[in-house]
Amino acid sequence: QVQLVESGGGLVQPGGSLRLSCAASENIFSAAVVGWYRQAPGKQRELVAGITTGGTTNYADSVKGRFTISRDNAKRTAYLQMNSLKPEDTAVYYCRAVWGPRIYWGQGTQVTVSS
Secondary structure (H helix, E strand, O other): OOOEEEEOOEEEOOOOOEEEEEEEOOOOHHHOEEEEEEEOOOOOOEEEEEEOOOOOEEEOOOOOOOEEEEEEHHHOEEEEEEOOOOHHHOEEEEEEEEEOOEEEEEOOEEEEEOO
16 A cells, blocks of 8 residues: 655745645656645645656646746655745645545645735
8 A cells, every 4th residue: 555645835925935845755756747736724625736657747827937846756755845925825735646446645735824
């Protein structure tokens, strides 16, 4: 069973930056579609950013130009660089990997943007 572990969340002031990491227990990222999702209290989980096996990326309109998704296959880690953070970015952020027919989720990491 592949495990995904997110890290890097925390409390940051508006306008600040954070980098989230998602580490996989097995080397699957080179063949997996990886996505970062978030879920704010009382809201549905939504896709924030995704990256295909070929490196094509896509972003939610609300984070375009501020967030960057990347992947280091050798380190079995995916990243979400978040800049110019806003209070509305506050949520639990989850990493998801689709590897063939299997879907794996991490446990989530809390990001709070507040002054």
